[in-house]
Amino acid sequence: MSRPIFRFAPSPNGHLHLGHAFSALLNARMAAEVAGRFLVRIEDTDETRSRQELVTAIFEDLTWLGLQWEQPVRIQSEHFPEYQSNLHRLWNMGAVYPCFCSRKEALGKALPIQDPDGQPHYGGTCRLLSPAEVNGRILRGDTHGWRIDMERAGDDAAAIWGDTMIAKRHVGSSYHIAVVTDDALQGITHVVRGMDIEPSTALHKLLQRLLGLPTPHYHHHELIRDAAGNKLSKSLASTSLRELRQKGTTAGDIRERLGFSGSEV
Structure with missing residues (x-):
């Protein structure tokens, strides 16, 4: 049997925050637990908001967290x-x-x-x-x-x-159409993402059925929220990993805060 394949697929329209860190760490850990593969994909189809410097920042943040992923990274705007x-x-x-x-x-x-x-x-x-x-x-x-x-x-x-x-x-x-196309082309077997994306799953399964594409296993995790109970968001200018790092927060601090202190990923 082929190895399970997980992916973390951020959009470069803002800096990563704790919610992204949780999702990336969770995908990497789940992949490691089943001897699977962990991919990173850049979802930059919104060319009006995506910026190259933010793509670079994403890789810097993930590396700082201690994550490793397969190369090459798929960049949606190239496809x-x-x-x-x-x-x-x-x-x-x-x-x-x-x-x-x-x-x-x-x-x-x-x-x-x-x-x-x-x-x-x-x-x-x-x-x-x-x-x-x-x-x-x-x-x-x-x-x-x-x-x-x-x-x-x-x-x-x-x-x-x-x-x-x-x-x-x-x-x-x-x-919607880009993500189902990429998941099929990359052989993604497990899609692990936040609860805020759960409603999209029905639409993605419909597109997969129409196009004859495989349907991955879906898991939607709880969201990381701020002190007021709001989900973290780029649009709300939630504190980014970059800002936390500049204030002296370590990657170990982030992992411990998110429940990954004992993780090998």
Whole structure:
């Protein structure tokens, strides 16, 4: 049997904090416990927010924690053609459709229900366009993203997302399609991530089914929270590992605080 494969896949849109440290250490420990492999992947499909200096900082923080991972590291921004290939497969099977609506237009005709990220479900305006109009607008070069057609997908578990965007305007991919593509290509057998990502699992399993990709084992761990009970977040400017290190905190301190003081990883 092949060895189990775990991965830690941060986005370089901010510095890592204690929550990232916990997830990375947990993945590495679980991999070590089953003689598995531990990978690091950089999920930088959001090119407007991702920065190279933050990629470097991620590697520095993980090395400081004492982690080791296999090389080379997969960088998502280097693989857009592979994500677009799977997108075209979905289009050919009628599972997605192009959406020409701006964000304002989409919100203007949204349904009175929200997805797990708090965004209202898309009203399906572009789903009703005729094939001739769709082809004409694509040939004309009209800017568009791609949405999954939940009515055609027929997946009750993933329906909580509505016709969510699978490939963003101006980008050609999204977190969802990129992550299932990469997990399959890298042979990931165990996806260990925070509870805040759990709602995405239904959507990822749907995409895996449609594309004929293997479904890993999923485990969603508890989140590290601040004194007020809020989950740590880059958007909330939670204290980063870099800041803690500058204040004199050691990697051993971090491991002990997170419950990994006796860990070999």
